[in-house]
Amino acid sequence: MLLTxxxxxxxxxxxxxxxxxxxxxxxxPIRNFEPFGRGILDTYAVACSLILTLAxxxxxxxxxxxxxxxx
Amino acid sequence: MEITPKGRWQLAAHDGLFAVLTIxxxxxxxxxxxxxxxxxxxxxxxxxTVSAPTLEVLKQLDGPVTVTGFAMANDARGDSVHRQIQQFxxxxxxxxxxxxxxxxxxxxxxxxxxxxGVRSPVELLVEYQAALNA
Numbered sequence: 001m002l003l004t005x006x007x008x009x010x011x012x013x014x015x016x017x018x019x020x021x022x023x024x025x026x027x028x029p030i031r032n033f034e035p036f037g038r039g040i041l042d043t044y045a046v047a048c049s050l051i052l053t054l055a056x057x058x059x060x061x062x063x064x065x066x067x068x069x070x071x
Numbered sequence: 072m073e074i075t076p077k078g079r080w081q082l083a084a085h086d087g088l089f090a091v092l093t094i095x096x097x098x099x100x101x102x103x104x105x106x107x108x109x110x111x112x113x114x115x116x117x118x119x120t121v122s123a124p125t126l127e128v129l130k131q132l133d134g135p136v137t138v139t140g141f142a143m144a145n146d147a148r149g150d151s152v153h154r155q156i157q158q159f160x161x162x163x164x165x166x167x168x169x170x171x172x173x174x175x176x177x178x179x180x181x182x183x184x185x186x187x188g189v190r191s192p193v194e195l196l197v198e199y200q201a202a203l204n205a
Binding site for chain 2: 018019020022023025026035038039040041042043044045048051052055058059062065066069070
């Protein structure tokens, strides 16, 4: 997932698919930490890390809920 | 509670829809975050910020600047050259947001590279008010 997100982001951005490229960036946590390594506070990288965390938390909660409902 | 086969399908459909909507929302939020991006250089020496004289020159540039980077996507070690170019230009783009960068891989678009007269492995063409500077 890490490598796919990284590579796909470049390709999608080059084709002008901004929203899909943004999603690929979300799925590339290693790249999201790059600005911090260079001493830059980047709101986009922070947002991507938060979105990744919250999206998978929401999906996990939903999955647990579904499992509880199905018994 | 007893779940009928139909109810099971409905639950599965709800789960699928929820996953799709979550992914769509994540994509939209990421896109908005990209559009309204703010970057702040936290280093003591401001090494990610252009110097005052450069900033002064950039302020004097009236209108957009287009930079076309001609380079192979990856070098022999597999490192992304395109990303290095993006990182190199990022401080300038922070100072002057209308600096647009286009990356061209000469292997994929040899005609474009030949038309621009590219001779070295990595070359940047800077266009400003129809003037072309290499």
